[in-house]
Amino acid sequence: MIETKNINFYYGDFHAIKNISMKMEPNTVTAFIGPSGCGKSTFLRLFNRMNDLINNTRLEGECLIKSKNIYDKSIDVDELRKDVGMVFQKPNPFPKSIFENVAYGLKVNGVKDKKFIAQKVEESLMAAALWDEVKDKLHKSAFELSGGQQQRLCIARALAVAPSVLLMDEPASALDPISTSKIEELIHQLKSNYTIVIVTHNMQQAARVSDKTGFFMMGELVEYSDTKKMFLNPDKETTQNYITGRFG
Amino acid sequence: MIKKISNIVIKQLLTVSGAITGIAILFISIFLFKEGIGFFNSPAVEKGYSLYVHASNPINELSSKEIKEIFDSEITNWKTVGGNDEAIKIFRIDEIFQKYSEEELGKDYQLLPEKLGEEIKSDKNIIAYIPQKYAPTLTKGIKVLHIKHLTLSDFFLGKEWLPTATPSPLFGVMPLFLGTLLVSILAIIFALPLGLGVAIYLSELANEKIRKLLKPIIELLSGIPSVVYGFFGLVVLSPLVQKTFHLSVGETALTGSLILAIMALPTIISVAEDAMRNTPRAMREASLALGATQWQTIYKVVIPYAKSGISAAVVLGIGRAIGETMAVLMVTGNAAVMPTSIFNSVRTIPATIAAELGEAPAGGTHYQALFLLGCVLFLITMVFSIIAEIISKKKNY
Amino acid sequence: MNKKIKQNIAFFVFRLFSLLIVGVLISILGFIAINGIQVIDWEFLTTAPKEGMTEGGIFPAIVGTFYLVVGSLIFAVPLGVMSAIYTVEYAGNGRIVRFIRMMTNNLASIPSIVFGLFGMALFVNKLGFGDSIIAGSLTLGLLTLPIIIRTSEEALKAVPESYRTGSYALGAGKLQTIRKVILPSAMPNILTGIILSVGRVSGETAPILFTVAAYFLPSLPDSIFSQAMALPYHLYVLATSGTDVEASRPIAYGTALVLIMIVLFFNLLAAFLRQRLNKKLKQH
Ligand SMILES: Nc1ncnc2c1ncn2[C@@H]1O[C@H](COP(=O)(O)OP(=O)(O)OP(=O)(O)O)[C@@H](O)[C@H]1O
Numbered sequence: 001m002i003e004t005k006n007i008n009f010y011y012g013d014f015h016a017i018k019n020i021s022m023k024m025e026p027n028t029v030t031a032f033i034g035p036s037g038c039g040k041s042t043f044l045r046l047f048n049r050m051n052d053l054i055n056n057t058r059l060e061g062e063c064l065i066k067s068k069n070i071y072d073k074s075i076d077v078d079e080l081r082k083d084v085g086m087v088f089q090k091p092n093p094f095p096k097s098i099f100e101n102v103a104y105g106l107k108v109n110g111v112k113d114k115k116f117i118a119q120k121v122e123e124s125l126m127a128a129a130l131w132d133e134v135k136d137k138l139h140k141s142a143f144e145l146s147g148g149q150q151q152r153l154c155i156a157r158a159l160a161v162a163p164s165v166l167l168m169d170e171p172a173s174a175l176d177p178i179s180t181s182k183i184e185e186l187i188h189q190l191k192s193n194y195t196i197v198i199v200t201h202n203m204q205q206a207a208r209v210s211d212k213t214g215f216f217m218m219g220e221l222v223e224y225s226d227t228k229k230m231f232l233n234p235d236k237e238t239t240q241n242y243i244t245g246r247f248g
Numbered sequence: 249m250i251k252k253i254s255n256i257v258i259k260q261l262l263t264v265s266g267a268i269t270g271i272a273i274l275f276i277s278i279f280l281f282k283e284g285i286g287f288f289n290s291p292a293v294e295k296g297y298s299l300y301v302h303a304s305n306p307i308n309e310l311s312s313k314e315i316k317e318i319f320d321s322e323i324t325n326w327k328t329v330g331g332n333d334e335a336i337k338i339f340r341i342d343e344i345f346q347k348y349s350e351e352e353l354g355k356d357y358q359l360l361p362e363k364l365g366e367e368i369k370s371d372k373n374i375i376a377y378i379p380q381k382y383a384p385t386l387t388k389g390i391k392v393l394h395i396k397h398l399t400l401s402d403f404f405l406g407k408e409w410l411p412t413a414t415p416s417p418l419f420g421v422m423p424l425f426l427g428t429l430l431v432s433i434l435a436i437i438f439a440l441p442l443g444l445g446v447a448i449y450l451s452e453l454a455n456e457k458i459r460k461l462l463k464p465i466i467e468l469l470s471g472i473p474s475v476v477y478g479f480f481g482l483v484v485l486s487p488l489v490q491k492t493f494h495l496s497v498g499e500t501a502l503t504g505s506l507i508l509a510i511m512a513l514p515t516i517i518s519v520a521e522d523a524m525r526n527t528p529r530a531m532r533e534a535s536l537a538l539g540a541t542q543w544q545t546i547y548k549v550v551i552p553y554a555k556s557g558i559s560a561a562v563v564l565g566i567g568r569a570i571g572e573t574m575a576v577l578m579v580t581g582n583a584a585v586m587p588t589s590i591f592n593s594v595r596t597i598p599a600t601i602a603a604e605l606g607e608a609p610a611g612g613t614h615y616q617a618l619f620l621l622g623c624v625l626f627l628i629t630m631v632f633s634i635i636a637e638i639i640s641k642k643k644n645y
Numbered sequence: 646m647n648k649k650i651k652q653n654i655a656f657f658v659f660r661l662f663s664l665l666i667v668g669v670l671i672s673i674l675g676f677i678a679i680n681g682i683q684v685i686d687w688e689f690l691t692t693a694p695k696e697g698m699t700e701g702g703i704f705p706a707i708v709g710t711f712y713l714v715v716g717s718l719i720f721a722v723p724l725g726v727m728s729a730i731y732t733v734e735y736a737g738n739g740r741i742v743r744f745i746r747m748m749t750n751n752l753a754s755i756p757s758i759v760f761g762l763f764g765m766a767l768f769v770n771k772l773g774f775g776d777s778i779i780a781g782s783l784t785l786g787l788l789t790l791p792i793i794i795r796t797s798e799e800a801l802k803a804v805p806e807s808y809r810t811g812s813y814a815l816g817a818g819k820l821q822t823i824r825k826v827i828l829p830s831a832m833p834n835i836l837t838g839i840i841l842s843v844g845r846v847s848g849e850t851a852p853i854l855f856t857v858a859a860y861f862l863p864s865l866p867d868s869i870f871s872q873a874m875a876l877p878y879h880l881y882v883l884a885t886s887g888t889d890v891e892a893s894r895p896i897a898y899g900t901a902l903v904l905i906m907i908v909l910f911f912n913l914l915a916a917f918l919r920q921r922l923n924k925k926l927k928q929h
């Protein structure tokens with residue numbers, strides 16, 4: 001589904017991603033772990049070309065999604081981003097109603113049929129396990145929701161445009177334990193329909209939700225294997241040290 | 249000891265200067281109102297003049313509008329103002345000189361009052377407009393008309409601004425007020441799309457280099473004195489407007505609003521740009537990540553987010569435009585009539601003050617009326633500045 | 646694809662607008678520069694108007710504007726700086742400061758013609774100064790007060806807190822600290838505010854219409870109670886009501902150019918100084 005080939009990425013002179021090649025299968029959850037500043041977010045944001053927004057950056061190598069190089073000139077970035085959804089670390093709903101938040105992606109992509117939009121909004125909110133909590137206040141401001149609800153709203157918003165890949169950058173780090181477990185449950189359910197890549201600082205979370213795990217350090221992919229193996233019997237000593245918490 | 253006292257003195261001095269802006273505003277409002285409020289104690293005819301009628305005339309008092317219309321021959325029958333059904337005979341002091349030679353009036357005109365008295369007494373339907381200096385000897389046959397004071401509605405609802413008309417000047421601010429509104433709103437209609445466009449360009453599209461170049465240029469635009477804008481408007485813009493629209497004169501409401509639009513641009517651009525730049529990065533990214541184009545992100549996320557800042561920019565811009573004096577004075581043609589078209593001359597409140605205060609004798613009704621205009625202007629701009637402040641502090645959600 | 650086209654159109658329009666603004670500025674400045682440069686020479690700057698203002702120079706207007714700038718600064722700078730000192734160093738951070746700031750904002754939003762009215766009522770009539778340099782200077786001073794207060798406030802706030810605590814630690818009192826430590830290090834920034842207001846004062850017309858400005862004076866003003874000519878008013882008169890408007894047009898262009906050059910010079914100087922100072926602050 002996603003494949004990177006010898007990717008190097010630079011912020012100005014700073015070499016943030018060093019020669020990473022990896023493959024992610026459809027309908028799996030892949031977790032990225034690693035110490036702060038190691039380049040997880042940077043790498044993740046390459047998959048929907050979010051780093052294009054930052055000035056003075058440079059990319060080498062190839063990134064293929066559905067076997068197409070997404071950095072090819074023929075690629076329409078907006079279409080790509082529609083197909084590769086993203087959920088951010090801090091919940092970032094728009095200052096609009098709950099309904100409008102979910103409908104946003106559809107509307108900007110040219111959907112005009114109101115019935116269809118309403119149906120999609122309901123489906124997405126259901127898929128994000130939020131429907132029951134908000135169905136009576138769809139036209140209230142999204143800011144009236146709790147942090148956890150807001151994050152699920154952002155997931156629903158991402159699902160509404162029917163992406164095939166879902167990128168999640170520490171989606172639960174700003175949330176309380178109950179909201180976190182709801183999100184984790186959700187990831188489990190979504191796996192059957194989406195290819196999910198999730199960045200997390202929480203080892204247990206990575207172990208609970210993911211099929212495969214990549215361990216990053218200082219811009220390099222140190223180890224990438226099945227989550228079970230990674231947590232029980234990693235190949236590298238640094239991985240072992242990091243996972244067991246014997247690490248700055 | 250001396251040091252201690254001087255410390256205390258300095259501290260008091262600092263406290264007073266801390267309040268200086270408040271004091272200044274207080275003083276400004278007191279002085280404006282003090283000079284302006286006398287307007288409502290002024291009679292509706294020129295100071296130093298009185299109106300006389302025949303003693304048998306049932307009319308005892310007239311308003312400024314009635315007087316004006318009588319002397320303009322728009323009212324020709326006493327019945328119209330509530331008197332007998334008789335034609336009005338207007339008498340001005342000049343007429344006495346046609347009737348009597350200078351000798352008959354005496355040296356220094358000592359005999360003039362007497363003659364005037366006779367003249368008025370001789371006609372039942374006469375209305376005479378006479379300086380008090382030569383007040384006719386009051387005999388049984390004549391009486392002085394009581395003249396109503398100018399009222400709030402004379403001022404605020406009056407549709408004619410004729411401050412030097414005799415015997416009864418009219419001080420209706422309606423034409424000035426509407427003129428000001430027309431020019432300012434038109435200016436904002438021109439400036440808003442342009443200003444927003446440039447603000448969007450600066451905050452969303454331009455790279456750092458271009459921004460660094462463009463920002464000072466816009467600041468320069470705001471540094472140019474308004475009299476220079478007026479001059480430019482006068483020699484370049486108004487001939488241009490005249491030619492383009494085939495008008496007889498180029499000094500029109502349109503010309504004024506074009507110049508005002510240019511002058512309002514820097515404010516609108518910088519306030520709106522600030523507001524847009526304050527849109528959190530997370531909002532933009534959320535929108536783009538859903539497949540929205542940059543433009544969709546701008547008008548669906550950035551502009552709504554910056555709405556209060558943009559509205560504040562608009563209010564501030566209108567406030568500025570309303571108060572702008574010199575440029576408008578020089579290019580709008582200054583016709584104090586109810587505006588009917590953007591291709592006609594108009595006159596704004598500040599332009600009226602600037603144009604007329606020099607000729608209005610201090611303390612006279614005209615002078616007071618101009619100060620009253622100043623009060624109106626002061627209040628309007630104050631309200632606008634407060635509204636702008638409130639709006640810009642408001643959150644959009 | 647539709648939304649891409651819309652984006653392209655919108656962005657094209659915005660670029661066009663930005664170009665248009667640059668074009669407007671260039672055409673205003675260019676027009677006046679091209680027409681004005683032809684009349685400006687040494688004689689134009691140093692002689693008085695002649696032949697009903699259709700010949701000669703603008704020397705008395707330059708002198709008058711100079712007097713007005715100096716006069717208004719003498720009044721506004723100490724008051725404005727003291728006001729800023731009070732707000733930043735004494736008033737704390739509560740309601741008083743908010744009130745003062747609101748008043749300053751409101752004062753800044755009052756139209757300049759209203760200042761003119763006020764100056765006429767108070768300084769010219771009530772205090773009996775008549776049309777005079779002092780009445781004009783006081784009126785203009787009031788007008789620039791908000792600029793000076795705001796920039797001085799910013800300047801004082803930019804002084805690092807450590808300077809204050811350092812001075813107190815040495816046993817200096819509050820006033821002493823302000824005088825010896827805070828003011829000197831805030832001075833350069835305060836200066837930019839003053840320069841900015843010089844630019845503003847030299848270009849204002851409406852406040853001087855009825856407080857000082859004279860159409861033509863045969864001799865230079867000899868005291869603060871004399872009337873004076875001033876550049877912006879001179880331009881206004883030349884443009885609208887000279888004895889022969891067409892014949893005095895070249896002089897009007899020259900006057901406009903001189904006025905613009907003065908105003909822009911001070912604006913640019915202030916911008917330049919501010920940039921230098923910001924850089925310096927960052928280096929520290
Ligand atoms: N916009 C940027 N400009 C310059 N350098 C950046 C930028 N964003 C990130 N970096 C640098 O790139 C490196 C990787 O950053 P990244 O955000 O990808 O780390 P991360 O692994 O996501 O860390 P965290 O776990 O704290 O989120 C860091 O050293 C960071 O300082």
Ligand SMILES: [Mg+2]
Binds near residue numbers: 040041042169
């Ligand atoms: Mg990160």
